[in-house]
Each structure stands twice: as C-alpha cells, then as structure tokens.
Amino acid sequence: MPKPAARDDAALALRPPETVMRLARLGSFHQTRLSFMRSLLRRAVRENWRLERERFDLDDEGIGTAVYALHTPAGSVRLVCFGHALADEERSDRVIAEKWDSTFALTTADPDEATLERLFANVPKQEAGRCSARELVLSRANKSMRLFEPVVAALAAGRQPAPATLAAVGYLMRTTAVYGNGKFGLSDLENTFSGGLFSRPFEAELLSVYLIREYTYDLVAHLARCRSPASAVPLSVASKRRLGIGNATGLGMAPFLVGHPLLIGRWLEAREAAIARVRAAGRRDDASVARFFALLERAVRHLAEWQTDDARQSARIETLRDELPRFAARLTDERPALSAQARPWQAIADLAAGTLSLEGQELVNSLLLEPQGDLVDDLEDSLAVEETADLEPRMRLAELRALIEQRYAWALAPDYADPRERHFFWYVSEEKLEPRLGARFEEPGAEREQRLGIGSEVKRLWQALCEEADQAQPLALLLLRRPDLRQIARRVQSLAGQPYAEIRDNLIGRDMLAIDLLRCKLSIFGAAKFDPKSDRWTRITMYQGAPAFEDLDPESADDWAFPVLLDESA
Amino acid sequence: MIVTLAELEALAKRALAGRGAPPGLDEDGGFATAWLESRGLPALPALVAQLARHPIAPRPLDGDDGSLDAGGRSAVLLCGALIDLAVLNGPGETLLVRNLADPLFLLPLADRRRRAGWSFELGWGGRAAACVDKRSGAGLMVKPDDLAHDTPVDVRITLHEGPLAMALPQIDYEAYRRRTLATGLLVDDLLWRRLGEHAASALVPATAESRERGAGASISDNE
Numbered sequence: 001m002p003k004p005a006a007r008d009d010a011a012l013a014l015r016p017p018e019t020v021m022r023l024a025r026l027g028s029f030h031q032t033r034l035s036f037m038r039s040l041l042r043r044a045v046r047e048n049w050r051l052e053r054e055r056f057d058l059d060d061e062g063i064g065t066a067v068y069a070l071h072t073p074a075g076s077v078r079l080v081c082f083g084h085a086l087a088d089e090e091r092s093d094r095v096i097a098e099k100w101d102s103t104f105a106l107t108t109a110d111p112d113e114a115t116l117e118r119l120f121a122n123v124p125k126q127e128a129g130r131c132s133a134r135e136l137v138l139s140r141a142n143k144s145m146r147l148f149e150p151v152v153a154a155l156a157a158g159r160q161p162a163p164a165t166l167a168a169v170g171y172l173m174r175t176t177a178v179y180g181n182g183k184f185g186l187s188d189l190e191n192t193f194s195g196g197l198f199s200r201p202f203e204a205e206l207l208s209v210y211l212i213r214e215y216t217y218d219l220v221a222h223l224a225r226c227r228s229p230a231s232a233v234p235l236s237v238a239s240k241r242r243l244g245i246g247n248a249t250g251l252g253m254a255p256f257l258v259g260h261p262l263l264i265g266r267w268l269e270a271r272e273a274a275i276a277r278v279r280a281a282g283r284r285d286d287a288s289v290a291r292f293f294a295l296l297e298r299a300v301r302h303l304a305e306w307q308t309d310d311a312r313q314s315a316r317i318e319t320l321r322d323e324l325p326r327f328a329a330r331l332t333d334e335r336p337a338l339s340a341q342a343r344p345w346q347a348i349a350d351l352a353a354g355t356l357s358l359e360g361q362e363l364v365n366s367l368l369l370e371p372q373g374d375l376v377d378d379l380e381d382s383l384a385v386e387e388t389a390d391l392e393p394r395m396r397l398a399e400l401r402a403l404i405e406q407r408y409a410w411a412l413a414p415d416y417a418d419p420r421e422r423h424f425f426w427y428v429s430e431e432k433l434e435p436r437l438g439a440r441f442e443e444p445g446a447e448r449e450q451r452l453g454i455g456s457e458v459k460r461l462w463q464a465l466c467e468e469a470d471q472a473q474p475l476a477l478l479l480l481r482r483p484d485l486r487q488i489a490r491r492v493q494s495l496a497g498q499p500y501a502e503i504r505d506n507l508i509g510r511d512m513l514a515i516d517l518l519r520c521k522l523s524i525f526g527a528a529k530f531d532p533k534s535d536r537w538t539r540i541t542m543y544q545g546a547p548a549f550e551d552l553d554p555e556s557a558d559d560w561a562f563p564v565l566l567d568e569s570a
Numbered sequence: 571m572i573v574t575l576a577e578l579e580a581l582a583k584r585a586l587a588g589r590g591a592p593p594g595l596d597e598d599g600g601f602a603t604a605w606l607e608s609r610g611l612p613a614l615p616a617l618v619a620q621l622a623r624h625p626i627a628p629r630p631l632d633g634d635d636g637s638l639d640a641g642g643r644s645a646v647l648l649c650g651a652l653i654d655l656a657v658l659n660g661p662g663e664t665l666l667v668r669n670l671a672d673p674l675f676l677l678p679l680a681d682r683r684r685r686a687g688w689s690f691e692l693g694w695g696g697r698a699a700a701c702v703d704k705r706s707g708a709g710l711m712v713k714p715d716d717l718a719h720d721t722p723v724d725v726r727i728t729l730h731e732g733p734l735a736m737a738l739p740q741i742d743y744e745a746y747r748r749r750t751l752a753t754g755l756l757v758d759d760l761l762w763r764r765l766g767e768h769a770a771s772a773l774v775p776a777t778a779e780s781r782e783r784g785a786g787a788s789i790s791d792n793e
Contacts, residue, residue: 133574133754182576189576191751390682393654431776438780445774451593476654480631486594486650 012276027516028358029523037526041557060226074196079211093248106137131185137208141173155224158231166242167565172216174246244544250537254517265501274376279346288371302562310532389494393476410504411455423510425449453508572754579604588771598650605678609743637666645675653679656727669722689730
C-alpha cells in the first residue's frame with residue numbers, strides 16, 4: 001500500500017474546502033504534474049520500462065491482432081489489440097454501442113494462442129464478454145473520422161501530416177470506455193495492486209491508454225505501407241507528440257466522484273497540499289523562476305489552440321485568452337519585485353486569485369507546481385486509500401447534529417421542498433447499465449434514483465435528528481428505528497476528518513452542471529483540451545504533447561503540460 | 571460462472587436495493603456477501619433466499635438492553651445494526667439475539683471493526699465462531715461444520731477490547747481469499763441469474779426519451 005499523505009503538511013495553509021470543493025471551481029481544473037498520466041510517464045523513465053511489439057498481424061484494412069509487451073522491473077504486462085471492420089453507421093461513442101473499430105485488453109497472461117483465442121472470443125464483445133483475473137483493463141476505441149484517413153493518406157504519400165491538421169483534432173482514435181477494477185471479470189483492484197506492477201489509482205487504465213496511443217501510430221503506418229509500400233513513411237516523433245488519444249466521457253464519472261469520497265478527498269487534499277507547499281516556499285533558484293515564466297508563455301500559446309464548439313467553454317477560453325497574457329505581462333513587469341519577495345510563489349497565486357477567472361486561477365495553480373517537482377512529487381505516493389467507512393454507533397444524536405451543522409452548512413441551506421432544488425435525479429438505466437440523469441418532474445424512474453444528492457440526504461438526516469426528543473441517545477438506537485438513515489449517517493461520520501471529500505453543491509439542483517464533475521476527475525487523470533458536447537458529456541484528449549515511448553527520457557517525460565502543437569520546433 | 575468480488579458485491583448491493591433494502595443496509599449486505607464468499611464461506615444462497623422474501627425491509631427489533639428478538643429475520647440485513655449494538659453494549663458485555671437466521675453474516679461486519687482494536691466473540695447453535703484482532707496473529711476462526719444456519723438460532727455477540735484467544739481450529743481464510751482474488755470466484759449460475767433478476771429492479775427501464783437525453787446522444791460520431 002502506498003505511503004500515507006506527506007508528513008509536515010499540517011502546518012501549511014491549504015485553501016479551505018468551501019473555496020475548493022465547489023462545482024464551478026472543480027469544473028475549472030487543469031492537468032497538474034501530480035495528474036496520474038504525468039506520474040505514470042515519470043515512473044516509466046525512472047524504472048527504465050521497455051516496450052516491445054510482439055505481434056502485429058493486421059491486414060490491409062487494419063483487421064487482426066497486435067500484442068505489445070511492456071517490461072518493468074516488477075514484471076511484464078501486455079496490451080492485446082484487436083482491429084475490426086466497422087461500418088460508419090455502427091460507430092458510436094456511447095456506452096450503449098456494441099461494435100468498435102478496435103478493442104483492447106491489458107493482461108498479465110502469456111500471449112499464447114489459447115490466451116489470444118480466449119481474449120478474441122470475449123474482448124470484442126466488451127461488456128457482453130467475460131475476462132479473467134489475469135486481465136487488468138478492458139477498453140475500446142473508434143477512429144477519428146476527421147483525422148484517421150487524412151493521416152494515412154499523407155503517410156502513404158511519403159509526407160508527414162500537416163501540424164495544423166493534427167492539432168485540430170489531436171488524436172487518431174478515441175476510447176469510449178476504459179474499464180478496470182473487477183468489472184466484467186477483470187482483476188479486482190486488490191489483486192491488481194498485489195501483483196506489484198501497480199499501486200496507484202487508475203495506473204493500469206492510463207497505461208493502457210498510453211499503449212493504445214502507440215498502437216494507433218503503428219496502425220496508421222501499417223495502413224499507409226499497405227496502400228503504398230514504395231512511398232510510405234511512419235509518423236515522425238514530432239507528429240506523434242501532436243497526437244494523443246481522444247476520449248468521450250459521460251455521466252459515469254459523476255457517481256464515481258460521489259461514491260468514493262475518501263478517495264476523492266485524498267486526491268484533492270494532495271493537490272491542495274502541493275499548491276500550499278509551493279505557496280509557502282521561499283525564494284527558489286533562478287531556473288525554477290525562469291521555468292515558470294516559460295511555461296506561462298507556453299500556456300498562453302496553448303490557449304490559442306484549444307478549440308471547442310461548446311458555448312460555455314468557448315466563452316471561458318476567450319476569457320483566458322484575454323486575461324492570461326495580461327497576467328503574464330504584469331508578472332513580467334513585476335518580476336524583479338516578485339523575485340525579491342520572501343514568498344514569490346504565494347504572491348503570484350494571490351495575484352491570480354485576485355484578478356483571474358476560476359479557469360485562470362486554476363491554470364496558474366497548475367503552472368506553479370510545474371517547476372517544483374522536488375517539493376511536491378512525493379505526494380503522488382499518497383493517492384491510494386482504503387475505502388472502508390465505519391459507523392460510530394455510540395455517537396450521541398446531539399453530537400452528530402452538531403457535526404452536521406459545523407461541516408454541512410452548505411447542505412442545510414437549500415430548501416429541498418422547492419422543486420428547483422431537486423430538479424434532477426441520477427439513475428442507472430437497464431440499457432447496459434448506463435448512468436443517466438433525469439428530470440424528476442418530467443421523466444419516469446425517480447423512485448429508483450441513486451442517492452447522489454448528498455446535500456438533501458444530509459438535511460434529511462439532520463431533520464430526523466432534530467425531531468428526536470432524547471438528544472443523548474446513541475445513534476445505533478435511532479438507526480434501529482430509522483434504518484433508512486444508515487448510509488448517510490455513516491458517510492457524515494466517516495468523512496468528519498476529510499475536508500475535501502464532499503462536493504459542496506446540490507447535485508440534484510436545477511443549476512447543477514454535470515460537466516463540472518466530469519472535468520474535475522478527468523483533470524486529475526491528466527486530460528486536456530476539454531471539448532464539452534453537452535452539459536453531461538465531453539470529449540477530451542489524453543497524452544497530447546507527451547512523448548511517444550521511443551521519445552521518453554527524463555526531460556520529455558515531464559515536459560508536456562499545456563503543449564503547443566503548432567510549434568514547428570516541437 | 572466465475573465472477574469477481576467487485577461484481578459480487580456490486581450485484582448483491584444492487585439486488586438488495588432493488589428489493590427495497592434501505593441505503594446502507596444494502597451496502598452492509600453486499601459487503602458481507604462478498605467478504606464471506608471470498609473466503610469460501612457460503613453467503614450467496616442465504617442472500618438469494620432473503621431476496622425472495624417479502625417485505626425485505628427490516629421492522630424494528632423487539633427487546634431490552636441485553637437481548638433482542640429477531641423474529642426469524644436474517645442477518646443479511648441486520649448484520650450492521652447488530653454489531654453496532656454489541657459495540658454500544660461495551661467490552662465484556664454479551665448481546666443475545668434470539669431467532670436470528672444466517673448469523674454468519676455477522677462475521678464480516680465484526681471483522682471490519684478490528685480496525686478499532688476490537689475483537690468479537692460470536693456464538694450460535696451451541697458452538698462458537700470468533701473474529702480476532704489481527705495483532706494476535708490468530709486471524710478469523712470459524713468452524714466449517716457450523717456454517718449453515720438458515721433456520722433461526724439464538725446468537726451471542728460479545729465485544730472484547732484487544733486480541734482474543736480462543737481454542738478454535740484455525741483455517742487460513744486469508745489465503746483462501748487471496749486465491750479467490752487471483753482466480754475469480756466460482757458461483758452457481760442459477761443463483762447468479764436470480765441475483766441479477768433482483769438487481770434489475772433497481773434499474774430504470776430504457777425509453778426512447780431517456781436514450782435521447784443520455785450522455786452522448788444526438789452527436790455524430792463519424793467525425
């Protein structure tokens with residue numbers, strides 16, 4: 001099990017949860033150097049991982065089997081890839097799709113014929129198939145119809161695709177699900193961790209995505225070769241960097257965030273601890289200051305390449321494009337004075353907090369961490385947590401009531417009798433168990449809602465406590481009469497010492513935007529280029545700007561935040 | 571069929587919720603089912619039998635300070651509440667629960683309390699099972715011939731502070747669990763299907779409208 005959260009952070013001034021844990025701010029997060037994808041690539045270099053393409057039996061349509069073996073000091077793992085024929089009308093990003101261009105499994109099994117046959121009989125079926133405990137991850141991906149064919153055509157003609165063409169889309173394929181953690185017969189998380197290869201949340205899943213990215217490079221090079229053996233060229237290192245893996249993410253992320261409060265609390269606390277450590281740091285060497293200013297300049301250029309059709313996100317990007325250059329210019333003007341301050345990083349963060357939008361503030365926070373790996377990188381070892389919550393049955397009702405009034409003022413404030421405050425209900429559809437969001441007063445199914453409206457649940461508990469005449473009675477006795485309060489009582493108690501575990505907004509209120517929940521989790525993973533397609537799903541790009549495996553070294557592995565893809569020198 | 575512990579816990583929880591178990595009790599029942607089955611202790615048959623009953627939601631328990639009458643109900647749903655009451659009683663006190671079916675379901679919830687430094691002595695049918703603080707090195711002890719109790723029995727639950735020494739044969743349940751994690755869990759197909767049928771009651775039927783309002787609807791994917 002990973003190390004617990006770092007030691008002397010208790011003395012640091014972390015931003016208060018009432019500032020951090022609001023949907024609008026969580027929905028403004030960007031990748032940081034602690035994001036899981038970033039940690040993964042640092043680890044790959046640190047441990048000198050080796051990648052081997054063991055098999056590549058694909059025909060001239062890309063149909064067939066490929067196997068990639070990743071060798072680490074802790075053992076080997078393989079990504080098995082199946083290429084399929086897919087008609088355009090069958091291509092769908094939704095969970096309810098049943099066919100894909102490619103399907104994948106990350107496995108610890110030896111890739112002998114029997115294993116490949118077993119996987120081929122199941123992996124292409126995805127949710128309808130069965131994996132074994134040797135498989136860690138199950139995934140699938142569809143081609144980007146805007147980019148895949150133009151890239152193959154360019155390579156077949158012997159030239160690299162135009163950087164602008166690559167940057168406009170950013171990926172050759174996009175995954176539509178990346179499953180792990182015991183689903184569909186896959187290895188249980190504890191078993192995955194016990195193998196020694198993985199010890200951090202979603203590490204196996206994000207490794208799979210990185211390896212899928214390598215497969216897409218080889219796939220377009222193969223198809224180009226098949227089309228024109230004499231002239232075809234593979235993707236250059238620079239082209240590869242411009243290509244990440246796309247992803248379409250829907251509402252499933254939201255129940256995860258609410259359902260794993262201890263884990264989320266740990267992730268957010270680590271993030272805030274990192275920011276606080278940097279803010280508290282004194283003057284650093286000139287190199288880290290120069291690095292920060294260089295990254296700030298890069299981020300300004302990155303914003304120019306961030307495109308979306310979503311009106312809300314477009315407006316936010318426009319604001320960033322307006323405010324960040326001015327912020328950078330002001331910092332440059334004040335650089336000598338800032339450098340002379342006892343805590344220059346705090347001065348920068350304070351200036352951002354006082355002058356920038358939420359997106360701008362969080363972008364600056366991400367940038368502040370970048371040059372400070374020696375200060376913050378140990379926090380990546382504290383991101384796993386044992387998710388067991390116990391009830392304290394002896395707690396007096398008055399004590400629980402006081403705890404709620406102290407910690408959950410945000411939950412007690414709304415009047416949940418107002419239909420606007422309980423406008424939505426979260427549910428699981430019988431259609432491939434797709435998580436969905438319904439309008440309570442317009443759609444059927446509210447009687448089967450998932451209890452993600454934590455605020456209203458807490459207020460229901462608080463009201464029940466207030467109605468009890470004997471406030472000295474222990475909670476266990478109340479729960480004998482009111483078993484319906486057990487879950488929320490346990491949650492309130494077990495999160496009492498976890499300041500960043502609860503999202504402090506009404507998740508069933510009419511003003512709630514599910515897209516903010518998605519962005520929070522995706523940014524922690526390391527995603528970028530958020531491209532919302534509605535208020536409840538988004539496309540993103542993963543690993544864009546990151547080095548391809550052949551290009552991994554200590555410098556490149558950690559230098560891909562806010563990449564500029566149209567920089568010809570990249 | 572071979573399933574994972576995550577699948578078993580999630581489906582058991584959803585099945586309990588689908589049949590009307592209050593939130594929290596569904597979590598306890600799902601957790602207990604996976605905990606027991608992972609150690610080779612039979613839980614799925616009791617759970618499925620419990621799910622077939624109506625109503626499933628527990629009524630208030632009758633009793634006084636020292637004893638309760640479960641009225642033939644199953645520990646599948648009462649396990650968390652009964653362990654809570656034992657904690658409430660305090661160290662050295664024994665809680666007597668009369669007419670409780672499936673007492674094995676108490677073990678997982680008792681075991682989870684080890685983190686607080688407590689041990690539990692559980693006894694029924696004239697025999698004893700124990701849940702012992704890991705620090706003692708003794709681990710969990712259950713006599714395998716003492717497991718099937720779908721007919722109600724009187725159960726004694728005694729809380730102890732710290733490790734507990736009992737003269738029971740030890741079986742390495744943790745090793746069994748590690749094997750289960752590595753290979754998956756073989757479950758009876760019929761029981762699994764029944765569990766799935768109950769779990770379906772927690773799902774919302776799909777309609778054209780819900781499909782249209784779902785994430786990712788109405789967007790061209792051929793781009």
